[in-house]
Amino acid sequence: MNGNTNDSTFQEIREGLIEALGRITSFWGFSRVMGQIYGLLYLSPRPLSLTEISQSLSISKGNVSINVRALERWNMVKQVWVKGDRKDYYEAETDFWNIIRGVLREREKKEFAQALNSISMLLGKVDKGKRAKKREEISFIHERLTKLLDFIKLMDNIVTILLKIDDIKGGFLLKR
């Protein structure tokens, strides 16, 4: 090193971010490759093609294809048009709150709804049997399920409110 920020330093930084984001996405339940691709795009001054991504990360084109599609689904990557080139190009979405919003909407929201459904159904089953012998056991189970259901409802409401605020105000609470 000579004190200048040269190409190899850039390379080092890129690889560092790729690794870091790979770890993070993996931690949050996405695929590691998604984070790596996102990291690469995030530090690229211009959109990259599928082939370039594949080569930069030493990952097969098929794999890149699948993961880029996933990233698009999660609002983390946008496809862009490059004039005079018929390849598809991709760039990183840099509005993180927008990404979170998308994830909350598609993933957490759905999961809460499903949980809510399951537990409600189970509670329904308890309530059907009023004349049972085992009073205590019924009331115990009823109480526990109700408590759980209330909690899930509350979480679901919080998420809903967050999304509403964000929709209406364009993110006054969350954006910077």
Added chain:
Amino acid sequence: MNGNTNDSTFQEIREGLIEALGRITSFWGFSRVMGQIYGLLYLSPRPLSLTEISQSLSISKGNVSINVRALERWNMVKQVWVKGDRKDYYEAETDFWNIIRGVLREREKKEFAQALNSISMLLGKVDKGKRAKKREEISFIHERLTKLLDFIKLMDNIVTILLKIDDIKGGFLLKR
């Protein structure tokens, strides 16, 4: 079915919750078995031993052992003493906010710290090379990394504040 809530209905409900919680924990990045064990304990009026859990869920004792330990680490299950019995018994922690608090503290918090570290380090590398030729590229990378770092800091702060509030007030914001 005869309209009464009988044992087989209880069984059905238990299995329903076990399945639902298994799905949820799996979704949130924990093992499925953890959710199942938690579900079983959550609807059990008395603490259960390792062997009972193993039999109820048709899972090897070894597996139960590992996952119960994980549940304890996450504050989701407590070991309890049953007089006159030298087996270990376990029961579900029913304060969900307490559980969340623990998870935030041990998992998210740590992960944010690590991310913060990585990105700061990368930014440091950029700043070292002031006299480089590629001015634009430097400022581009600098800007992007700063933006990312700020975001992570903000998230980290939010979590920190949540935990502080909860510590001081005993959870006035979160508890019900």
Added chain:
DNA sequence: TAATACGTTTAGAATATTCTAAATATTCTA
């Protein structure tokens, strides 16, 4: 239309994870 350049899908290989059964360690009781 033929040849080319690309993206997607797929079958199976590589890898990682989870699980069990058995071995080992620990704790308790007599």
Added chain:
DNA sequence: TAGAATATTTAGAATATTCTAAACGTATTA
């Protein structure tokens, strides 16, 4: 201390996931 009851660890089997290379399909150019 010996023996019994329990919990934990571990080696390897079972399973699930991820990845690649090649096949395929589609659009574009010559």
